Amino acid sequence: MTVFRHSALICLLAGLSLAQSEIDTRGKPYRELSHRLAGGVTVARDQKVLSGKFTMADPARLEPGSHFDYELLVTNDSNASVVVPQTFDWKEIDNGQVSQNFVQANLWLNTGCLNNYSTELDHFVLYGSDDRPGTQLLLKPGDSVRILGSATMPLHSNLTCQSQGTAKFLATFQISAVALRRKPVAGIPDAYSADERMSAIANGKTEYLITGSR
Numbered sequence: 001m002t003v004f005r006h007s008a009l010i011c012l013l014a015g016l017s018l019a020q021s022e023i024d025t026r027g028k029p030y031r032e033l034s035h036r037l038a039g040g041v042t043v044a045r046d047q048k049v050l051s052g053k054f055t056m057a058d059p060a061r062l063e064p065g066s067h068f069d070y071e072l073l074v075t076n077d078s079n080a081s082v083v084v085p086q087t088f089d090w091k092e093i094d095n096g097q098v099s100q101n102f103v104q105a106n107l108w109l110n111t112g113c114l115n116n117y118s119t120e121l122d123h124f125v126l127y128g129s130d131d132r133p134g135t136q137l138l139l140k141p142g143d144s145v146r147i148l149g150s151a152t153m154p155l156h157s158n159l160t161c162q163s164q165g166t167a168k169f170l171a172t173f174q175i176s177a178v179a180l181r182r183k184p185v186a187g188i189p190d191a192y193s194a195d196e197r198m199s200a201i202a203n204g205k206t207e208y209l210i211t212g213s214r
Contacts, residue, residue, distance in 0.1 A: 021137050021145040023086050025107075025124055026069065030088035032125055033104075033180075033194075042176075042196045048078045054171045054204030062167075062208050065155045070109065072171045074202045075144040082139045082200045084175060085128025093129035098182035103128040103136055104196075105175045109151055117170040121151035147173065153210075168207045175200040 056062065057069040076082050085103045087093065093102050105126040110117035128136025139145060153167075176196045183193040 018142045018144070019140070020143065021084075021139075022148065023084075023126070023145060024148040025088070026148055026150045028088055030124055030126075031090050033090050033127075043198065047198045048076075048080065048082060048200040050082065050173075050200055050202040051075045051077050052171065052173060052202035052204035054169055054206045056206075056208060059208040062153060062210055064153055064210065067150065067152050069148065069150045070169075070171070072107070072147045072149070072173060072202070072204045073144055074139075074147060074173055076139040076141055078200075079141055081141065082175065083128065083136050084139050084145055085126040085136045087127050087132075087135040088124070090127055093127050093132045093135055095129075095131060100180050101129075102178055102180070103175065103199075104178050105173060107147060107149065107174075108170075108172045109149065110170050110172075111154070111167050112170075117168065119154055121153070121169075122149055124149070165210060166207050167210050169205065171204040173202045174198060 051074070053073040053075075055071050055073075057071070059068075062068060074084075083103050085105050094100070105128075107122070107124055107126075108120060109122040110120050112118045130136075137145065176198045178197075179195045181193050181195070182191075184191055
């Protein structure tokens with residue numbers, strides 16, 4: 001009996017140590033980076049691949065032109081912590097300096113058939129900075145974050161492979177560390193360059209029936 005209690009306590013503590021956060025993007029406008037960009041370098045070396053699970057709230061009502069809510073569950077199954085930005089407004093982290101570093105995340109939701117996810121249904125950007133507490137969260141190994149969003153299905157005329165009666169969905173969440181620097185160029189004296197290092201990515205794929213698609 002004592003051994004059982006000790007084992008149960010260990011399991012309980014292990015479960016409590018794994019945190020789950022939430023970022024709800026539904027119905028929330030966002031303000032993107034306002035600087036005029038002229039150049040920059042994007043590097044994807046040493047990018048952590050996280051696990052992603054995509055689900056819909058009510059897939060039974062999925063049909064051309066319908067509005068739906070979705071969730072992408074991102075879990076850090078790497079062996080290092082990952083910083084996840086969570087503010088929708090660039091102005092919340094903009095310090096007004098000619099040089100600044102921040103974290104940026106893009107989420108794309110696309111649909112299509114086979115392996116061709118050609119139709120974009122949703123896209124938004126999140127920002128975070130070490131200098132602005134509350135604009136980012138730390139995803140430790142084993143921790144996860146639920147990213148909630150909403151989108152609208154294409155109409156019949158724009159629905160790829162509608163005759164098959166199903167649609168495949170791909171949600172991609174990509175996190176990057178960005179170094180923004182003032183870099184004037186000819187004709188654009190207030191131009192900036194943004195060097196981007198992709199630090200983590202998660203993909204969630206699934207397939208659902210489409211009501212009335214035939």
